[in-house]
Amino acid sequence: MIFETNKHLIAFSQKPKKSTVMLKITKTFFFSALFLSLINLNVFAQNADAVLGVWKNGEGTGMVQIYKKGDKYFGKLVWLKVPNDPDGKPRTDINNPDEKLHSRPLKGLENLRDFAFKGENKWEDGNIYDPKTGNDYSCEMKLVDENTLEVRGYIGVSLFGRTDVWKRQVKK
Numbered sequence: 001m002i003f004e005t006n007k008h009l010i011a012f013s014q015k016p017k018k019s020t021v022m023l024k025i026t027k028t029f030f031f032s033a034l035f036l037s038l039i040n041l042n043v044f045a046q047n048a049d050a051v052l053g054v055w056k057n058g059e060g061t062g063m064v065q066i067y068k069k070g071d072k073y074f075g076k077l078v079w080l081k082v083p084n085d086p087d088g089k090p091r092t093d094i095n096n097p098d099e100k101l102h103s104r105p106l107k108g109l110e111n112l113r114d115f116a117f118k119g120e121n122k123w124e125d126g127n128i129y130d131p132k133t134g135n136d137y138s139c140e141m142k143l144v145d146e147n148t149l150e151v152r153g154y155i156g157v158s159l160f161g162r163t164d165v166w167k168r169q170v171k172k
Contacts, residue, residue: 048117051141054078054170055149063169064112073123075112077131083107095134106131115141128153137161 051073054065063079085091091106115126121143128139128151137153138161144150147168154161 046119046121049172050121050143050146051117051123051149052172053168055166056169057151057166058164064166066112071116073112073115073117073126074110076108076110077106078108080107093131093134095131097134112139115139 049068051066052068054063055075056063061081062077064075065078066073066075068074080091083090092102093104093106093109094102096102096104109129109131111129111131113127113129115123118124122140123142124140126139126141127136129136130153137155138158139151139153140158141152142150144165149166149168150163151166152158152161152163
């Protein structure tokens with residue numbers, strides 16, 4: 001049916017065409033699939049063990065393997081860009097304020113301790129040891145994407161600290 005009103009033609013159809021119905025079904029299916037895949041991504045993102053693996057620090061001077069003990073997460077130095085001191089001996093923890101620990105090797109040193117998964121790709125309530133300074137800091141980690149980890153060391157409040165961006169080298 002076609003009506004003419006004030007220089008405009010208006011067309012009405014008795015039945016929707018099959019192509020219109022198919023388009024609606026296709027759109028509904030597409031958006032349903034998209035919604036389900038987004039939910040699935042969120043579930044993947046909440047994997048507490050997603051942080052496990054070997055990570056290179058922002059300076060590229062060391063790699064830390066993050067592993068799990070019980071329900072807590074820890075990390076140890078597994079690679080150093082400069083593994084030996086000028087005498088050719090393996091580097092040790094010479095900057096530690098406890099002189100008894102000066103002879104312990106840096107390679108294998110547990111420098112991340114006691115992290116708890118808090119959801120939303122965050123691990124908190126942990127500590128990080130910096131062998132360059134011999135200092136221990138409160139620390140939290142955030143998985144930005146599958147291969148990028150923000151590690152924030154701080155004293156007291158997270159606001160007063162420094163964030164280093166680590167890149168994944170090896171998964172688990």
